[in-house]
Amino acid sequence: MHTFRKKSLHLSVYSILCVSATHLHAASNTHTTETLPTLAVTAETNGNTNYAAKTAASGLKSETPLFKTAQSVSVVTSEQLEQKQASTLSDAIGDIAGVSAGNRSRRGTDDIIIRGQSASNQVFIDGLRQTNSSDVAVDLSGIDQVQVIKGPASVNFGQSLPGGIVNLVTKRPMANSFATADLTYGSYNFKEGQFDLNYSPNQTKEGAFRLTGRVADQKDEVDYVYFKNFYISPSYNFDLGDQAKLSVIASYQRREYMRLQGIPILGTLKNNPNGPIERSAYLGEPSFGPYKGNVYRFGYTYNYDFGNELSFEQNFAVRKAEVDGRFVSMTQWVGNSRYSTITRRAQAQNNDNLNYTIDNQLKKNLNFSHSQHQILAGVDGMHEKREQNNFDCKVANFNFYKPAYYTGVDCSKPASPVNTTVTTQYVGLYLRDQINIQDKLILSLAGRYDWVKSENDNFVTSIKTSQNHQAFTGSGSALYNINNWVAPYVSYSTSFFPNSGTDKNGSSFDPQKGKQLETGFKFQNDSQSLQGSIAWYTLALDNVLVSDPLATGFNITDGQQKTKGIEAELAANLSDQLRINASFSHMYEAKTSKDTSASKVGQRLENTPENTYSLSTRYYTQSDSLGWYIGGGVRGESSKPITGDTSVKVPRFSLFDTEAGYNALHWGAQLSIRNLFNKEYYAGTIANRNNDNRLVALGNPRQINFTLKFKY
Numbered sequence: 001m002h003t004f005r006k007k008s009l010h011l012s013v014y015s016i017l018c019v020s021a022t023h024l025h026a027a028s029n030t031h032t033t034e035t036l037p038t039l040a041v042t043a044e045t046n047g048n049t050n051y052a053a054k055t056a057a058s059g060l061k062s063e064t065p066l067f068k069t070a071q072s073v074s075v076v077t078s079e080q081l082e083q084k085q086a087s088t089l090s091d092a093i094g095d096i097a098g099v100s101a102g103n104r105s106r107r108g109t110d111d112i113i114i115r116g117q118s119a120s121n122q123v124f125i126d127g128l129r130q131t132n133s134s135d136v137a138v139d140l141s142g143i144d145q146v147q148v149i150k151g152p153a154s155v156n157f158g159q160s161l162p163g164g165i166v167n168l169v170t171k172r173p174m175a176n177s178f179a180t181a182d183l184t185y186g187s188y189n190f191k192e193g194q195f196d197l198n199y200s201p202n203q204t205k206e207g208a209f210r211l212t213g214r215v216a217d218q219k220d221e222v223d224y225v226y227f228k229n230f231y232i233s234p235s236y237n238f239d240l241g242d243q244a245k246l247s248v249i250a251s252y253q254r255r256e257y258m259r260l261q262g263i264p265i266l267g268t269l270k271n272n273p274n275g276p277i278e279r280s281a282y283l284g285e286p287s288f289g290p291y292k293g294n295v296y297r298f299g300y301t302y303n304y305d306f307g308n309e310l311s312f313e314q315n316f317a318v319r320k321a322e323v324d325g326r327f328v329s330m331t332q333w334v335g336n337s338r339y340s341t342i343t344r345r346a347q348a349q350n351n352d353n354l355n356y357t358i359d360n361q362l363k364k365n366l367n368f369s370h371s372q373h374q375i376l377a378g379v380d381g382m383h384e385k386r387e388q389n390n391f392d393c394k395v396a397n398f399n400f401y402k403p404a405y406y407t408g409v410d411c412s413k414p415a416s417p418v419n420t421t422v423t424t425q426y427v428g429l430y431l432r433d434q435i436n437i438q439d440k441l442i443l444s445l446a447g448r449y450d451w452v453k454s455e456n457d458n459f460v461t462s463i464k465t466s467q468n469h470q471a472f473t474g475s476g477s478a479l480y481n482i483n484n485w486v487a488p489y490v491s492y493s494t495s496f497f498p499n500s501g502t503d504k505n506g507s508s509f510d511p512q513k514g515k516q517l518e519t520g521f522k523f524q525n526d527s528q529s530l531q532g533s534i535a536w537y538t539l540a541l542d543n544v545l546v547s548d549p550l551a552t553g554f555n556i557t558d559g560q561q562k563t564k565g566i567e568a569e570l571a572a573n574l575s576d577q578l579r580i581n582a583s584f585s586h587m588y589e590a591k592t593s594k595d596t597s598a599s600k601v602g603q604r605l606e607n608t609p610e611n612t613y614s615l616s617t618r619y620y621t622q623s624d625s626l627g628w629y630i631g632g633g634v635r636g637e638s639s640k641p642i643t644g645d646t647s648v649k650v651p652r653f654s655l656f657d658t659e660a661g662y663n664a665l666h667w668g669a670q671l672s673i674r675n676l677f678n679k680e681y682y683a684g685t686i687a688n689r690n691n692d693n694r695l696v697a698l699g700n701p702r703q704i705n706f707t708l709k710f711k712y
Contacts, residue, residue, distance in 0.1 A: 051079050051579055052531040052571040058127035059147035059167035061156050061361060061376060064434065067524045068442050070477035070489035072098070072150040072535045074569060080581060081140065083618050083631060085659065085672045085705070087192075087216075089123075089138050092146050093166065095614035095635045097567035097585040099148060103607040103684030105697035106220065106227075106260045108291055108325075109134040114150060115539055116563035116590040116608045117163030117514075122153075124167040126249075126299065128317045128357040129157065132384055132424055135321045135353060136293035138168060139231040139253050141194050141214035145169040150567075151516045151537065152495030154473035155448045158380070158428045162495045162514025162539055163563075172247055173208030173237045174198050179712045186705035192216040206239040220260070221279060221701045224286040224405075228256040245303040253295040258284070259327040262686050262695035266339050267400065269648050269682070269696055274340045277400050279680065279698060284328035285395060288346055288409040291325030309365035314358070321353040328395055328409075332693045337399070346395035346409045355384040374434040376446075381427040390418040419459040426452040440481050444491075447474040452498055467508040471496040479522070490519040499543065504551040512543045512557075523570075530572035538564045540593075549596045560594035561605060563587060576623035581633075585612045603644065607684040609637040609652075616657065631659040642685055642694070653681035653699065668709035678702035 053075035054065050066073055074096045076084070086092040089110045090102030100113040111134075112119040120134045140146075150164040157165060177200050184192040193215050200208035213232040220226060233251035240246055261284060267277030299317030306312070326348050334341040359380035366373040391414035396407040432446035452469040477491035493516055499509035520535030544559030565587035572580050590608040592600050616633030620626075636654035656677060661670035681699035 050077055051573055052529055053077050053145065054528055054531065056147040056149070056167070058169055059124070059149045059165070061127065061378070061432075062374070062434070064374070064442075065528075066531060067484075067487060067522045067528070068436075068479060068481060069522075070442070070444065070479040070491045071493075072518065072520070072533060072537070072567060074099075074148040074150070074583075075571075076146040076148075077571075078144050079579070080571065081143075081146070083579065083581065083616055083659075085657065085674055086140060089140065089146070089166070091674075092140060093148055095583060095612075095616075096148055097569050097583040097612065098150060098164075098565065098587065100607055100609065100612070100637075100684075102700075103697060104686055105262055105683050106225070106700070107697075108137060108227075108255070108257050108259055108293075110137045112166060113607060114148065114163035114166075115537065115565065116561070116587065116605045117161045117539075117541065119161065119163050119166060122160050122165040124157070124165055125297075125317065126170055126301065126315060127157075127167060128299065128315055128359060129355075129382060130319060131321065131353055131355050131386075133351075133353065133386060135323050135351060136253065136255055136295050139214060139229060139255075141231050142171055142212050142233040142251055143168045144171045150535075151491075151518060151539070152473070152475070152493040152514050154450075154471075154495035154514075155430060155432075155446045155475045155493060158382075158426055158448070158450050159452060159471075159497050159511075160495055161497050161512070162516055162541055170233070170235070170249055170251075171196065171210060171212050172235050172249065173200065173205055173210040175200055175203055175205045175208065177203075181710045182707055184705050184707040186218075187701075187703050188219040188221065190216070190218040190703070190705065192218075205237050206245070208237050210235045222260055222698070223280050223282045224284070225258045225260050225282060226290075230254040243305045243307075246300060248298075248300045250298045251295075252297075253293075255293045256290055258282075258286075258290045259325065260698070261327065261329050262697045264330065264333075264342070264400075265642075265648070265685070265694045265696050266333070266692055269650065270692075272339050274338065274401050281400055281403065283330055283342065283344065283398055283400070285346065285405065285407070285409055287406050288326045288328055288393075288395070291323065291327070293321065293323045293325075295322075296320045311363045313361045313363070316358045317356075319353075319355045319357075321351075321355075323349070323351045323353075325349045330693065330695060334397060340401050341397050341399045343397055344395045346393040346411075348391055348393060348411065348414075350389040352387045353384065354386075355382065357382045370438050372436045374436070376430075376432040376434075378430050379427065380430075382425065384424045386422045386424075388418055388420050388422070390416075392416045417460050421457040421459070423455045423457075424452070425454075426450055442479045442481065444475070444477045446476070447472065450496070454498065454500070456500075465502070467498065467500075469496075469498050469508075469511050471511055484526070485524060487522040488520070489522065490517075492517050499545055499557060501545070501555065503556060504548060504554040509545065509555075509557050510543050512541055514539065514541045516540075525572075530570070530574075532568075532570040532572070534566070534568045536566050538562070544594075546596045556596070558594065558596055559592070562589060562591060562593045563605070563608070564589040577620040579618045580616070582615045583613065586610065600644075604641045606643045606687065607640060607650075609640045611638040612636070618659070626663050626665065628662050629660070633657045640684065643687070645694070650682050650685060650696070653679055655679055655681070655699075663709075666711050668711065670707045670709065671705070672707070673702065673704050675700060675702045 094101040104111040147167040152162040181195040198210045216229045235249035238246040266272045297319045302314045361378040364375045393411035428450040430448035435443040455466045475493035479489035481487045495514035497512040516539040518537040523532035541561045543557040545555040546559035548554040548556045569583045590605045614635035618631035620629045639652040640650040659672040683697040683699045686695040
């Protein structure tokens with residue numbers, strides 16, 4: 001542990017010295033000669049140049065265009081976020097090919113599956129890991145772009161599951177001054193106000209300041225459920241001269257909500273002798289809640305250009321999350337109630353998380369004969385301390401057909417206490433060489449080595465455990481640019497993710513290892529206003545924890561999961577007035593391929609539909625995006641088998657959205673409707689002790705919003 005701390009300390013000191021040295025170098029090169037001020041002329045774009053993203057720099061750690069990137073990357077731009085009418089991260093990425101989001105309904109966290117693998121704990125902000133555990137859902141009002149990097153990402157980010165990651169790009173100061181404000185009222189008494197202020201005194205990004213914020217309040221179709229949100233984020237770009245750039249950003253987010261736990265499968269997907277259960281049924285206790293979460297974050301990005309195509313970049317962030325919550329969940333049906341009454345579990349939770357992350361990148365471009373090399377060398381690290389303090393309380397049984405609330409929750413004798421502190425630290429070294437041969441053949445080779453240490457202090461049992469892991473991951477790819485319109489590619493990448501706990505001998509487990517082979521095509525037009533891709537992938541995850549057949553209550557790393565699929569995506573301006581976004585995914589295999597329990601082998605992975613699809617369009621009556629516009633779309637997925645239960649499936653669904661609005665120079669108005677026909681559907685299932693006790697997650701009901709927009 002002392003050795004690891006010394007390494008972390010050396011990393012931090014080295015990072016500070018790099019920043020100091022480069023800043024001093026910039027100061028020594030500053031001339032005292034007066035220069036005339038630069039006049040920057042800017043114009044508001046009509047969206048044609050930024051609707052279809054061309055790069056994903058922070059998610060890929062590269063400025064290479066997506067068209068020349070041999071990997072599946074989906075980017076949701078700010079205009080697409082508006083077109084999708086996205087208010088949550090699930091709304092923003094749920095219609096991306098290979099992504100399943102919100103499969104546990106509106107429970108207050110971001111639930112994400114990418115290519116069959118969980119990615120809920122793999123949400124990054126500006127290329128930096130937020131936390132190793134889900135706590136508070138992201139507020140999109142401070143986000144400019146959402147990047148989904150599919151496939152193993154360990155070579156760039158260290159420990160991760162092989163499905164992929166989600167990287168959020170924050171709103172930073174711009175070169176032109178502006179002010180916008182939106183007021184929205186909608187279904188379920190939805191009230192929202194948000195603003196975005198940018199001040200640039202010199203009409204440049206340097207010296208500019210930006211402030212974004214949002215406040216919202218909404219009820220729900222489920223009784224007693226509500227959501228309240230507050231978010232504010234200031235950012236500032238320092239003017240350090242031509243060679244150095246420093247951008248700082250801070251944010252504060254507060255969420256308060258009643259947790260939605262779903263409703264039983266008996267009475268929804270399966271017949272209940274007492275009849276169907278109402279979707280508005282709340283199985284919790286209104287007096288026992290709510291959840292309250294506070295998230296504080298501060299970060300910076302520092303760049304220095306040494307000249308001669310050598311540059312340095314450092315990203316740093318510190319994040320503190322405090323979550324205090326109470327919820328009631330179902331345990332099982334009461335035996336003599338004929339499936340009308342359930343026993344419940346009431347739990348009080350108090351979780352605090354403090355996370356430091358840093359990433360240092362040195363970039364150098366070299367030319368050899370007919371090839372160009374983009375070399376990236378980096379070192380990153382994280383230190384996270386997570387404190388958990390949970391306990392159970394007594395709560396009365398609940399009858400879905402004769403609901404009675406405010407029966408009281410007894411916490412006088414706390415049961416099943418959990419009081420732990422988990423500390424995780426890692427340092428990773430990575431190196432990548434991207435070789436561009438005559439702007440036709442693009443090769444990429446990358447490798448990374450990680451050192452990870454975790455400690456678990458259990459204050460209930462007074463047991464302290466620690467684990468150390470080391471892992472090498474890598475990737476290699478080749479892409480051939482045929483004519484700047486079509487580019488076939490192939491790539492191979494690996495990942496690792498530590499397994500927690502110990503086996504029957506008290507030994508720590510080997511980490512999970514992922515690998516993926518992907519091949520496909522990238523498409524674009526001459527103006528690059530159309531970006532598309534088709535990909536085929538096969539992915540495997542080894543060393544999955546499964547039950548030890550020789551020792552009850554213990555696990556071994558003898559499991560394996562496999563997914564295979566085909567994906568297609570398109571984002572384009574078909575004309576100056578028409579936008580279109582489309583996706584399709586056919587995940588024809590997503591199964592447990594190896595397990596010590598023969599009955600589990602071949603079962604489909606939880607909440608992974610075989611087919612998903614989406615299509616959304618927006619049409620402007622004028623080419624400058626002013627005046628009237630209309631839009632519409634459809635999104636849906638096929639039925640999903642329920643793991644361990646072949647008697648029923650989560651039904652398929654198709655949802656329709658529509659919008660209409662008017663944009664003037666300084667104001668606008670919009671009417672948007674998600675789930676136009678108020679389709680009653682289910683988002684997924686929530687595992688429980690056995691199939692009859694399983695819960696089903698509700699899909700989102702129809703949401704009608706009217707928004708007034710002010711622009712200056």
